[in-house]
Amino acid sequence: xxxxxxxxxxxxxxxxxxxxxxxxxxxxxxxxxxxxxxxxxxxxxxxxxxxxxxxxxxxxxxxxxxxxxxxxxxxxxxxxxxxxxxxxxxxxxxxxxxxxxxxxxxxxxxxxxxxxxxxxxxxxxxxxxxxxxxxxxxxxxxxxxxxxxxxxxxxxxxxxxxxxxxxxxxxxxxxxxxxxxxxxxxxxxxxxxxxxxxxxxxxxxxxxxxxxxxxxxxxxxxxxxxxxxxxxxxxxxxxxxxxxxxxxxxxxxxxxxxxxxxxxxxxxxxxxxxxxxxxxxxxxxxxxxxxxxxxxxxx
Amino acid sequence: xxxxxxxxxxxxxxxxxxxxxxxxxxxxxxxxxxxxxxxxxxxxxxxxxxxxxxxxxxxxxxxxxxxxxxxxxxxxxxxxxxxxxxxxxxxxxxxxxxxxxxxxxxxxxxxxxxxxxxxxxxxxxxxxxxxxxxxxxxxxxxxxxxxxxxxxxxxxxxxxxxxxxxxxxxxxxxxxxxxxxxxxxxxxxxxxxxxxxxxxxxxxxxxxxxxxxxxxxxxxxxxxxxxxxxxxxxxxxxxxxxxxxxxxxxxxxxxxxxxxxxxxxxxxxxxxxxxxxxxxxxxxxxxxxxxxxxxxxxxxxxxxxxxxxxxxxxxxxxxxxxxxxxxxxxxxxxxxxxxxxxxxxxxxxxxxxxxxxxxxxxxxxxxxxxxxxxxxxxxxxxxxxxxxxxxxxxxxxxxxxxxxxxxxxxxxxxxxxxxxxxxxxxxxxxxxxxxxxxxxxxxxxxxx
Numbered sequence: 001x002x003x004x005x006x007x008x009x010x011x012x013x014x015x016x017x018x019x020x021x022x023x024x025x026x027x028x029x030x031x032x033x034x035x036x037x038x039x040x041x042x043x044x045x046x047x048x049x050x051x052x053x054x055x056x057x058x059x060x061x062x063x064x065x066x067x068x069x070x071x072x073x074x075x076x077x078x079x080x081x082x083x084x085x086x087x088x089x090x091x092x093x094x095x096x097x098x099x100x101x102x103x104x105x106x107x108x109x110x111x112x113x114x115x116x117x118x119x120x121x122x123x124x125x126x127x128x129x130x131x132x133x134x135x136x137x138x139x140x141x142x143x144x145x146x147x148x149x150x151x152x153x154x155x156x157x158x159x160x161x162x163x164x165x166x167x168x169x170x171x172x173x174x175x176x177x178x179x180x181x182x183x184x185x186x187x188x189x190x191x192x193x194x195x196x197x198x199x200x201x202x203x204x205x206x207x208x209x210x211x212x213x214x215x216x217x218x219x220x221x222x223x224x225x226x227x228x229x230x231x232x233x234x235x236x237x238x239x240x241x242x243x244x245x246x247x248x249x250x251x252x253x254x255x256x257x258x259x260x261x262x263x264x265x266x267x268x269x270x271x272x273x274x275x276x277x278x279x280x281x282x283x284x285x286x287x288x289x290x291x292x293x294x295x296x297x298x299x
Numbered sequence: 300x301x302x303x304x305x306x307x308x309x310x311x312x313x314x315x316x317x318x319x320x321x322x323x324x325x326x327x328x329x330x331x332x333x334x335x336x337x338x339x340x341x342x343x344x345x346x347x348x349x350x351x352x353x354x355x356x357x358x359x360x361x362x363x364x365x366x367x368x369x370x371x372x373x374x375x376x377x378x379x380x381x382x383x384x385x386x387x388x389x390x391x392x393x394x395x396x397x398x399x400x401x402x403x404x405x406x407x408x409x410x411x412x413x414x415x416x417x418x419x420x421x422x423x424x425x426x427x428x429x430x431x432x433x434x435x436x437x438x439x440x441x442x443x444x445x446x447x448x449x450x451x452x453x454x455x456x457x458x459x460x461x462x463x464x465x466x467x468x469x470x471x472x473x474x475x476x477x478x479x480x481x482x483x484x485x486x487x488x489x490x491x492x493x494x495x496x497x498x499x500x501x502x503x504x505x506x507x508x509x510x511x512x513x514x515x516x517x518x519x520x521x522x523x524x525x526x527x528x529x530x531x532x533x534x535x536x537x538x539x540x541x542x543x544x545x546x547x548x549x550x551x552x553x554x555x556x557x558x559x560x561x562x563x564x565x566x567x568x569x570x571x572x573x574x575x576x577x578x579x580x581x582x583x584x585x586x587x588x589x590x591x592x593x594x595x596x597x598x599x600x601x602x603x604x605x606x607x608x609x610x611x612x613x614x615x616x617x618x619x620x621x622x623x624x625x626x627x628x629x630x631x632x633x634x635x636x637x638x639x640x641x642x643x644x645x646x647x648x649x650x651x652x653x654x655x656x657x658x659x660x661x662x663x664x665x666x667x668x669x670x671x672x673x674x675x676x677x678x679x680x681x682x683x684x685x686x687x688x689x690x691x692x693x694x695x696x697x698x699x700x701x702x703x704x705x706x707x708x709x710x711x712x713x714x715x716x717x718x719x720x721x722x723x724x725x726x727x728x729x730x731x732x733x734x735x736x737x738x739x740x741x742x743x744x745x746x747x
Contacts, residue, residue: 051579051620058623060615061747062582063541063574070485070535081742085709089744092454092478093543095487095535100480101451123710127742223708224672252624 023158026068026099028077028087029056031137032108032146034274034283036076038172039151043161047072052275053250056082057127057222061089069094072104074157076150079107080114080134103156109134111149112142115203126220137273139204140180140287147172179284187291189298194240196233196265198247198256201272205290214240217247217255230259237263244297248272268293398447398455399741403506405439406735407432413720413728420519421723422658422684422692426598427522427554431720432512432732438463439734440505442473446741452481458504473504474526489531494524495547496533496570497588498632499611501525507745509628509666510702511716511734515680516634516660520607522554522598525590527566541574541584551592555607555636558595565593574747579620584747585612594640600689601654603640609633613747617668623709624671631663642689656685675703694724711737 023044027033033048040046047068050056056078059065069075069090077083091099098104114132121130136142151169155162191210195202199218206213215233218225225233237245242265245256249269256267270290271280279289415431432439438461446456460473476491496502500517501524513523529549536542551558551565559565568591574584590607597605610633617626636658644650660683666676678700684692700718707713713735720728 054579054620055623058621060582060622061744062576063572063584063747064539064576064582066535066543067539067541067575071537084742085744087744089746092480092487093535093746095482095485095533097481097483101448123708123739127709250619250621 023154024071024073026072026075028075028083029137030273030275031283031286032076032078034286035143035147035150036154038283039147039165039168040154041164041168043158043164044154052271052273052280055250057085059083059086061086061093065090066093069099070096072096072099074104074106074153075099076106076108078109078134078136080109080131080136081129082109082134103153106150106153108146108150109136111146112136115207116200127222129221133200133203135201136204137283138202138290139208140176140183141208142204143283144173144176147176175284179287183287183291186295190243190291190294193243193298195243196237196245196259198245198251201248202246202270209291209294211243214242217245217259225255233259234262237265244268244294246270249276266297268297270294398445401444401446401738401740401743403440403442403444403504404735404737404739405441405506406437407439407511407732408436408734409434409730409732411728411730413726417726418728419723419726420515420682420696421694422690423519423682423696424599424690426519427524429513429518429521429523431728431730433463438468439511439736442504442506448480449477452479454478454480485535485537487533487535489533490529492526492528493531494526495549495568495590496531496545497525497568497590497607498609498634499584499586499613499630500632501609503746506736506738509664509674509676509704510678510700511714511732512718514632514660514662514664514678515682515696515698516632516662519658519660519682520555520634520636525553525555527551527553527556529564529566539575541572543573544569544571546570551594554598555590555605556592556594557597557601560593560595565595567591580618581614581616582747583612583614586610596643600642600644601638601640602643603638603654605640606637608635608637615747622668624668626668628666628668629664631661633659633661635659638688650689652689654688656688658685659683672706673704674706675701677701692723696720696722698722709742710739711735 023040025036025040025044025046027036027046027048029050030048030052033046036044036046049065049068050059077087109131114134114136117132118125118128118130121128136146147169151165154165158165187209192212194212194214195206196215196217197213198216199221200216202213205211215236217233219229237259242263245259245265245267247253247256247267247269249271253267253269259265260267270293271277271286274280274282274286276286277289280286409432411431411434415434418425418431440460440462442458442460444456444458447454449455455477456474457472458474460471462469462471472492474491474493476489476493479488482488494502500508500513501521505513505524517523527549529547531545531547533543533545547566547568548564549566549568550563551560556566568588570586570588572584572586574582576582588609590609592605594601594603594605596602611631613628613630615622615626615628617624638654638656640654642652642654660681662678662680664676664678666674668674680698680700682696684690684695686693698718698720700716702714702716704712704714713733716732716734718730720730722728
């Protein structure tokens with residue numbers, strides 16, 4: 001009798017809890033935390049696991065993150081194995097059944113098509129992502145698709161506030177579509193320009209803006225480049241009227257400075273995510289700043 | 300629906316106010332009502348217009364995305380028709396549900412100045428896998444691990460270890476357990492064979508260690524690492540500070556227990572860990588644990604009740620929180636071993652004697668991550684023997700170790716380690732180990 005009563009009480013407590021408390025969102029990256037804030041506003045507490053200056057490929061499953069994961073109702077992450085080295089450990093150690101599987105797990109890369117899906121999986125090519133390049137947030141159209149899916153998920157988890165989420169999505173979409181038009185008009189001079197990247201994290205941005213990636217300093221993810229690769233990269237960068245050597249704010253500037261010295265091609269540090277520089281206060285600022293910095297070199 | 304509801308509401312409102320406005324001519328109230336209705340309709344129309352605009356925008360965005368996708372080179376882009384499901388799962392191939400398989404290969408060459416066969420540790424018999432590494436070439440501990448969600452309520456993991464012992468090859472089940480994933484309120488129950496969650500290193504697989512061998516305290520008090528068959532219940536508190544508490548009931552087959560006492564439930568443990576961050580560059584974790592064993596026949600000849608207390612503390616600092624690119628990790632653990640029972644000599648019953656006493660041990664290590672490719676570290680080990688009892692000794696063993704590791708990628712490393720070991724009053728063992736360790740298959744996710 002007693003256990004029955006207890007479990008009934010427990011069940012009641014469980015089903016009652018989510019309706020009262022604010023939705024707790026655990027975002028792996030700044031960009032998806034920012035999107036969750038746009039869509040949920042005051043309805044959710046958004047905890048972001050990583051700082052804009054951390055390499056999200058290489059995070060430790062820290063105790064503080066387990067504690068955050070323990071209280072989450074929803075995790076919002078890039079997916080496509082970007083967080084494979086730490087997220088599964090956090091979920092398992094937290095003992096939080098809400099995010100173990102099902103509606104409490106949201107991966108951005110699963111909502112859109114990904115680029116650079118390797119035809120062949122071989123670690124001789126570095127730490128490749130079998131599900132394609134996970135950095136989909138640098139394509140504003142994909143961001144919008146993710147926003148819609150995320151909004152639907154918020155509605156599913158917190159149906160009582162469905163209308164608010166829908167209104168916020170509508171408002172965000174309107175602003176975002178207008179911003180895309182502005183960005184595309186502004187970024188017209190970047191079309192067709194060549195860039196060298198630090199790591200393959202820019203493909204969505206360069207596709208969108210029509211830029212061409214002619215080389216990468218770290219062509220194999222997670223593996224340092226060979227000297228022969230660097231020599232050929234110097235030659236390519238020199239001869240291709242290269243606009244810039246692009247790196248993310250979190251990456252060590254040494255490698256791009258080295259290449260810049262030998263080629264005369266300027267380096268540029270782009271924010272890569274929300275908070276990556278002073279201007280990138282939100283997703284809009286991220287794209288504003290990114291395009292402004294690239295345009296600054298195109299003049 | 301909405302329209303008629305609003306109209307109804309307006310009518311109701313009118314009905315409510317009508318007694319007050321009864322003095323006004325009826326025509327006026329009808330005009331008011333009509334005006335109100337027109338306003339409502341206008342508001343509705345505006346809302347619908349907005350919805351239509353949003354829908355058009357969404358349509359435009361989808362179209363634009365489709366165009367962007369078409370523009371992308373067809374060789375590079377694989378458009379999944381059902382993007383929310385992994386492509387592989389759709390196939391008729393049963394292998395699509397294979398668990399994540401990861402293989403750790405590990406091998407080493409060790410040179411000892413003291414023959415490991417004559418190695419004696421004052422006050423501490425060599426138990427479990429706590430002896431110094433073999434000389435010459437050896438296959439360290441290579442392992443195969445399979446892990447997957449079993450269904451929506453269970454997760455399972457199996458780790459098989461291949462090791463060489465006395466020239467032969469041994470295949471053993473290192474871990475084989477299931478975890479619940481659906482218990483409420485932060486509880487996790489584990490059942491099967493697993494490494495106990497006491498201390499820091501004990502629950503970690505050797506391939507995530509920073510040194511090629513375990514600290515002396517682990518070798519002396521846990522036979523290198525304590526794993527057994529049983530149950531574990533763990534609870535994580537819903538707090539900002541990481542707080543984890545739990546307990547285990549285990550068979551008691553392996554050292555520091557033995558003989559599977561109390562009907563095959565001879566070991567009970569309790570553990571607690573707390574941890575957190577200081578800014579984004581510092582993280583810490585600390586814990587205390589106790590292991591209580593009813594030992595029916597330990598490898599060291601012990602029969603009785605033994606209790607082992609462990610305290611551990613870890614501090615990690617990394618510039619910018621990028622632990623793989625640089626930083627320092629400091630760790631210390633302390634062990635206290637308390638015996639209350641008998642020493643039964645395996646050969647000569649005349650040598651049997653009471654065994655009541657305490658021994659302790661500790662280590663402290665510091666690892667400096669120089670950059671993504673290199674790390675180096677130093678470890679100091681110390682054991683304190685008991686002055687009385689069957690292993691009485693007034694000498695306390697100690698050891699210094701230094702290591703340098705080259706990491707080619709996340710998946711491979713080569714380590715050089717030198718240790719200066721003084722296991723007893725008269726011997727010194729200088730050992731040099733060159734070790735490789737690689738990880739194939741599924742990308743592992745390591746604990747802090």
